[in-house]
């Protein structure tokens with residue numbers, strides 16, 4: 001298998017989703033601070049493109065590394081089994097398709113993170129937003145990770161919110177999602 005080519009293909013599949021999420025995050029961030037504030041959209045769009053490229057590249061790297069490990073496992077099992085080559089090919093066919101990777105990315109909230117990063121960048125560039133507040137979906141208040149974050153306010157540009165820490169170690173959460181399926185969001189504060 002040609003991993004360089006696989007990476008390139010995977011990048012082409014995932015990049016548009018990530019870019020969409022960042023751009024939607026920026027639009028929603030602009031909405032949240034109202035129509036009176038001028039934003040430099042050419043600058044924001046250039047940032048979104050650059051961010052989405054770097055982010056997708058990292059994502060593809062993680063996925064292909066996981067694929068390589070999985071492939072190695074399948075080959076090892078096949079060698080030990082002494083089975084015919086057809087069986088190896090069949091087992092590889094079951095092991096993962098791009099559609100699954102894409103579903104995985106959405107399910108693991110990578111898109112939510114890209115959206116939140118878009119929020120943050122637009123608010124930074126607005127020049128008016130000074131703080132951000134962690135907002136938790138009503139049914140998530142009981143979540144041990146997000147319950148404690150609900151309502152927390154930090155200065156825009158701070159490293160992150162102080163998140164749930166099961167072992168007393170500091171745990172900074174830059175932005176939602178704090179966990180898989182987290183539906184929290186951020187609210188801008190200004191004036």
Ligand SMILES: [Zn+2]
Nearest residue numbers: 146182183184
């Ligand atoms: Zn949450």
